[in-house]
Structure formats: structure tokens, C-alpha cells
Amino acid sequence: MTEIRFLGREQTLERLEELSEVLSDCVHGGASVSFMLPFAMEEARDYWRGIADAAGEGDTLLAVALHDSRVAGTVQVGMKQTSNQPHRGDLKKLLVHRAARGLGLSRLLMEAAERKAAEGGKTLLVLDTATGSPAEAIYPRFGWTRVGVVPDYALYPDGSFCGTTFFYKRIA
Template identity: 55%
Template sequence: MIRVLNYEDAGSSLLPLAEILTDCVNDGASVGFMAPCEWQGFIPYWNRVFNEVERGDTALLVAEHNGEIVGTAQLGLAQMPNQPHRADLKKLLIHRKARGLGLARKLMEAVEEEARNKRKTLICLDTATGSPAEAIYTHLGWERVGVIPNYALYPDGSPCATTLFYKGL
């Protein structure tokens, strides 16, 4: 099941969201954080996201399996005045224990639906080049723009290229 969380629901989802992010970073996902890490270190990050949800700047979606939150995606809605039609996918995270269940696809379909509901006609994202996520976005019909070498670091500190994608709605 996929849900869009409101501010009240987001706060009560702190622990599973922190655990998902911890699992992904410790598994090598280049999502802005370094390994090794513990879930407690992500509390300030998630509190910032919850504040963005409260302001309406971010839509926070979760994927549940067997009643447990095991995946999440964020859709950044706040843009500059000349980009009211655009949103950014900020994070797509699936806990290792829930991979292979089609939840990434379901989350991305829900992200696109939420973007349409917010009158967005374009979504942009970046992802680690060569990552499983890159293959998912390609499979789901996202347009590959190009690659930026040495854009970020993997959690182990090694350099990471990023691939840029967009999708018109």
C-alpha cells in the first residue's frame, strides 16, 4: 500500500523512515549521507523533511508491506517563481528486506499521481550512475539527460557520477 503522509502521520513514522534511510546508506546508496551510520543520526534530517511537509513544500510518500513502512519517496514541490510547473524527486528508498516486491514502481507511480494532483507537469531527478535506481527510472519511461562525473560520494567516500532524468506528465 502506498500513502501520502500528512504532517501528523509523518511524525509518527520517524523510526521506520530513519531505519530505511540507515539501511540504504549502509548498503551503499549515494543519497547524501556517509557510512557507517545509525538511525539516530537521521532524526534531524527527517524532522526537516516533516517541516517541509507541514509547509506544503514536500510530499512524503511511504510504501507499506505487511503493515510496516518499508519504502519512501519525497517529491519536492517548492520551486522558484519561474518553475511552478516543476517538481523534484528527492529520495526513493526501499529497505533491502522489501526489494523485489515492485514497491519502487508503485511509489514512482504514486509520485507521478501526486505531482499531477499538485498541477506539476515535469518531474526531475538525479541518481547514482549504474545504480539499481537508474535501471528502474529507465524502465519506467524516464528520459535520461546525461551524466555528471564525480558529482557526489558514495557512502564509503569513493567518487560517484550522477545521471539526470526527467519525465513530462
């Protein structure tokens, strides 16, 4: 059974180990999600502690996919913007553990995040993802519009260069 939940600060801290496992699995699987190898679990825990604070302050929406009562995937929406962009949110770090891929968790997470962001007054979401990655292929299927590619924008966890593709979606 799968359930999507939004977590605040305390709930995020309660799920710290599960969230860290998903992030670690994705980084070790080669996902370009801001972290480099070697990647230690303490680095993952530190990251999620910061997200817990942001979720507690309302700056970030944090959705998790619970599959068999454990965190199997997650996505965030950055809700805090500058005063000239109150309508925009940043979709960040759609992560699904490799053992849970193919279950439709990405779609469920994206739909929930978009809905919650719209309820929070957002009308436009933007995201970026590694060019040529499996993630890049799913966003158009979810109704996102590809804007373009910036070559060598980031690095993969192994240190090799990674192009980045930018997308947007109007949600209200």
C-alpha cells in the same frame, strides 16, 4: 499486503523510527543518498524531522509504501520551486529497504508520486541518481528520459566518487 500513503507532518513523526530504519538500511547498503558513513540513527531521525516539517508545509510530498503495515519504502517530490519554475517538481530519495526489494514497491511509489505531483499542478519532474547503480536502471522502465551524466558529482557513503545521471519525465 502493500499500501501507498502520503504523510503529513504528524504522520511522518509517528513513523519516524520506521522511516529512519529504511534510510539507514539504504545508506549502509551503499546508496548515494546524501549521507556518509558512519551513519547514526539520530542523523536519520534529524533528517526525517526536517522532512516532516516540509511535508506539513506542503513544500514536499512524502509517499510511503507500507508492506505488512510497516514502512518498507519511501519517495519524495519537492513541490516548492522558484517563481520561474512553478510547473517543475524534484523527485527525491526513492528508498526501499533491502529486505523489501523485488516486491514492486519502487513502481508503486513512483506512480503514486507522479500522480500526486500532477494533481498539485506539476507537469515536469526531474531526478538524479548514482550512475551505475541499480536505481539508475529502473527509471527508464518507468518512462523517464535520461539526460546525461556528470562525473564525480557526489560521493558514495564510503567516500569514493560517484557519477550522477539526470532524468526527467513529463507527467501532464
